Amino acid sequence: MTHTTPVRTRPLLLALAVCAASTTQAAKLEEVIVTAEKRATSVQDTSIAVTALTGDELDRGLINKPLDLQFNVPNMLMSKGNFTTAQISIRGIGNLAVGSASDSGAGSHFNGVYLNNGRIFEIEFYDAERVEVLRGPQGTLYGRNTTAGVLNFITNKPNEEFGGDATLELGNYEHQKFKGAINIPITENISQRFAGFYLQRDGFVDNEFTGNDIDDRDMYSIRSATRWQSERVDATFTINYFEEDSSRMRGSNQQCKRDPEGILGCLPTSLANENSHAAATATAFLINTFVEPVVGQAFPVDDFINSPKSDNPREQFLDFEPRYQVEDTMASLEINWDIDNMTLTSLTGYHDSRLNARNDYDFTVASEPWPIDVTLDLGPDGSITTNRLYNTDQSSTSPTQWSQELRLLSDFQGPLNFLVGGFYLTYESEVHYRIRSTSIEAVGEILGIDPEFRIYDNDADKYELETFALFGEAYYQVTDDILVTLGARYTEEEKKSRQRTIYLAFLSDGTDENQGYANFDGKWDEPTGKFNITWDVSDDVMTYLTLSRSYKSGGFNPISADSPVIDPAQGGDPGLAEFDPEYINAIEVGVKSQLLDNSLQANLTYFYYDYEGLQISKIVNQTAINENFDAMIQGIEAEFIWLPIEPLRLSANIAWLDTEMDGGETIDPANINLLGTTQNIITTPFNNQLVGDMCPGGLSPCEGLPTSIDGNELPNAPAYSVNLGIAYTIPVGGMDLTAATNYYWQDEFYTRVFNTGNDTVDSWDVWNATVTLTNPEQGWLAEAWVRNITDDDYITGQYLGDQNVGLATNQFLLEPRTYGLTLSLMF
Template structure:
């Protein structure tokens, strides 16, 4: 037998192996002590055979878990679906407080925030990597069985929860269109027959204060009312070095009221209202990383000098985000909007000097929890849900269900866009200049001596859904469930980027004229007719909180989408004999998505032709509108699809188990497609766009699964396992191209194994474990253009930065770029990405006096026809690559031991989670690689059932790790910087709750 001392040494070695630094910290000793105390009963359990037999007789069976995975209440061991279920008590034990933490209790699950207003919850490698407003989630997130397209699963904390169910695999029959990966279903505690109340208070790290409670009140014999709520306040766990403020704090609350009426045994109705609200400095993203791209020093036989190399730098290189070089800043010398600012004249010279890098002296801490930005984040979210449910037993064996749900969700988040502090760059141009005393005052962002940039992500969503269902409970071999549902969802997603350079260019570059004294003054460009000689760009004069949303001095991507869907569905259950049952299901879905395109208008303006009296597209900007964001013609897409499943399960006795079920299933799932957002509305005679797809296809999946569920050792052990294979068609993935979320489709396959175990070793000791293995593969022949590597190593082509009008980089032939860079007009290189007539054109389709093929004797060149993929770059071969956010292994291990002390129970628990490395994008480059990471939590609880008193001391993220869990690549014209996401830091807390 292993001695306790040897166990202690072994546990210490395990901890050192997973975290080789800071081993002398106080929490390190506490971790060993907690693990040893938990492990001690395991040693005692094995020391004496007679004692072991006695303990075996005293084992408690694993508590039976009831789920509604098939929309009827069943034991989880009787449901032929891979489903995990956590009760409210389970989540308290595991300290699972939000949806993102479910990955610690469910195999093959991955979670990460996204860059905008949503998140990616992935099951078996399938998640929501498409981030446009027209895309749907792949995992159906439901409240009390009602799917919610937009929800606050990431922000909102669980409270007064009956249980959370996670169904893995396509659930297209009962749960519908957006369940190709699975379902997360949260069920609240309903009113009970007896008066009860509970209050809970908690304090912890970062000045954390959390309170929650519930009040249950019976109203006579037929009615009940339950009121519950939760409130959290916490200081920020990130630090802004520049402002000196903590950020990423929490200030949120939730409340829920449920009224239930049961006038008879055959009828039940309940009304649920739930409200969530948050107002704090939560940051959508973590740190912004960049491996600086210095640009080329030589092209062909030509040495590049002066500022010419900046035209051949993409800002950031695709280096590993774990390298020290990743904590650099982008090469901003080549930012087109910065270069053209140097063209703005004052009486004392240009507004800024040529060839200036605003971030030349910027630096970054290597600590992911320390940022350095000029602007602290702002975060607000508000969500309301109202649900009305009826359950009416028409006969002893036929029940009618009705569920009506209305949800409204408002979201606002703002943070520093560039995530770096600019050097002072503005010259003192005098009192009449844009930059008196070297200060430019932006109408939205205020005064500054350097670049300021802020983004705003907001959404306004409304959803109405209705479902009717008939469920039978016949005594014979046949039963069925049939129903119909309807969904109406409307969303407006707006994404703004404010930059004082944008305002400066809009206000002064094209609208300046000289007065009679020779001073440069700015025209008041309110209407095009007021413009004299230059492009008219409207500058919004209002503050950031009160913008009129008509300015072209900021970027706005507006997405208006309406989704209407209805479906008919049914499942039949045939009990072939006492041991074998066949389940078959079919669903018909009719989807319609209607998008209203609203093109972005950044730095676009018009020209007033005094001779004709007409407004024309701008000479330099190429815009059709000088003010506002005109809506285009609506685009309507329709799909009519069948989904379903067939499951054969077989129950039998074995010599090794108490109960055993085997099942095999086939399922077909579907998720709708949509429209890609429109790009900037630029005159094609001024700028020729690289071609992009305007729509993306629906997703489809065929899934085969084999599984078994087992109860052993007189009910003290449950052991479930399954194997699955997915054949995926048109999996949706997006990346930022031309400042929009471009959705692409890829065929793929996924296969894996899953194991879940719960073992009540003794009356006092329990072990929980789940493991997941996953292998994903993108199909042969799939391709995509990697914006981080457009040339794909082809030495005959080179990346080129575009003008301020063109959102994305392009590639051009090396010999052509070498010739253009040797000309007197250095800005002619900007024409290579667009065929622009402004700086000369290589395109025969554009009529201009500056035809570079004529002047320099070059062959006619049009990037749309003469460059790969219209100049966008060479496609990367994705054949055999892994899907993003699909680690090969996930492991969860929890050990819990309870020590009786008179009327009290002292419970020790540890939970360990680990996932292997994965990739953040489909290209699977070194830049995309996400390292493996672990998470260890521990708690000590003391409870007294007689007095309903419960106390808990816990530590989450014991090793204070900050792994990068995912990342997001920003647009070309911001330098291809990378926003990374990480875990919360180590949090120690103490809670006490009392029931009455």
């Protein structure tokens, strides 16, 4: 690992700054206005741990997309997750549950509109006013699924002045990006703003099998905002369209320590750049059980025994190249109406998205030929005829939602004010996760199964969500320096799901086409609330204490109607059809200060969570089941910005996080005695032939051994993280030349609650730098930039695959070193 360069450079630059401080006057920090409390307040007067980054700060810090936010937000971890999702963890809280009815703990918002299933990790920031990240439970004003916190992406609104900007960005990997905006006043009351971006670049990964580069980007987005303003009414309608057609990879790399015996595909003791033993995957069971006896010829024991595998994670051997296609539309209508000493706000939101993603499932090319040819239907990608094992998967989802929020905010002269409101959301989606394989196809041909069912399909045919909430906060100014806030929210939710899983492993006689649909209907209602007291110690120092309770609703386990898990006749429990909600009782103490004549901003936060009912998935009889556990979380966050002299800006974020499971035991999918496994989604639960021989029938340890998780750390919760930044500006011929660098370091963490060696992601760091020349009078700037200066291939996240890939671990990597030039024109 490379830490030495940035660590040695920072003290030298700091020393130079201190020497210069004696001759240069300190600058003053600018005020940042946020809407974290659903009203406009200064970030330093807001009694919430909130990181607010303006559009200029996003550009200056090379924060191009949401995945970059973790480098600037304390105790935030963001990585790609399993099967096209984003894994967002704030203070150790994310989403460890499985199924279409499970929810993230971090609420994502676009211009204040809650997105139940937004395409967060794909988007690029453009024409942004600011991004706000609220850390900690926000169950009163924001409600459902905000036990971790809130992300709010806020775009620029139209205004009464003509103007705009255009930016061209060129870099290595044939990187080309254009973004721009134009603001047009139409009448005295109506103004219009258009914005958009286009990005195209080559892939970061070389497919050595085809000779192509993959994991490229080809995407664009356009936005229109129309604003009407009168003396009392301010209304803005915004519509945003995003489209991508790329070879974006679900994972960057797959690691495995091959089991030479073939009982497990990968050993659970360590990770290596090896392929799994195919005898321990679904292929062995299907071919050995159904195909070999009919064909009468031997098939390979291990299809991957001579398959190539590179030590370079940027080089892969894939016989199916990824495709990633998204169409996403978001719209919002915000109306603010001033009524004497009150403001009535209506916020209407709409979101519609279509995703199709296809990937090479086994991350390799089978080396051993079969004695027969098989024609595999690849759906929209046509078909292929081959005599080798060939596995590919497809994820598709099509969510649609409408939401409506009404708020009434008072602004009385007396000591008492309030905010009250109501929220309604309706959401529906169809989700499929399909695996297509020559092994499944061969069995289908032998057994005469309808070609429609010669796939594995985790089929959430219809998922519906309807939720309603009433909320409010009362603000009482006890004295000029003390403000007390009481908040409450009541939430009702109903979730309906029609789902099934089609897989050949459950064919009793080789003739059933599929399992029946299961229909679930669950209702939850819960009151939540908070108490806050804020004390202005002085004009420059504010401290606060917050006690709050938040919750995230339960859901349905991804099972079919005749699953043995819920069938009493087969020893099942009907109660396992659902899992319970999560609850967080939180204490937060914070201090916000602006010192040294407003040149130093120093914020400090301590928090403690009593976490009830943490939702975690496990495997029971080849089915993913979510169960609930208790945990404890505490931590400290320190944020500093200092302008010691006019041209110098220093910043630092330091975070500590302590998490601990409170009792309980559950089945470890990586346990050597398991038959089939999964982590974040139920996948092909086929039985490997060799392990099946170890467990001939009845209840046995092969169905999973309970493992104690008492005292273990929560997944995705690094104990320490540090961000350091420095920028220095000097005048050059009427222009400003700024050199800036930013360094981020993150401690090691576990990706599963079992805390094994294979679950560990090592500590990693990244170092970025820019040099910017700005001409304020002529309205242009030129910037040279480099990201990941040391070009490290650090792992930023991972998840455990299922038995179909032999318990291989899929990993996500830090993007490689990129560099380029940006030219911007403002008018």
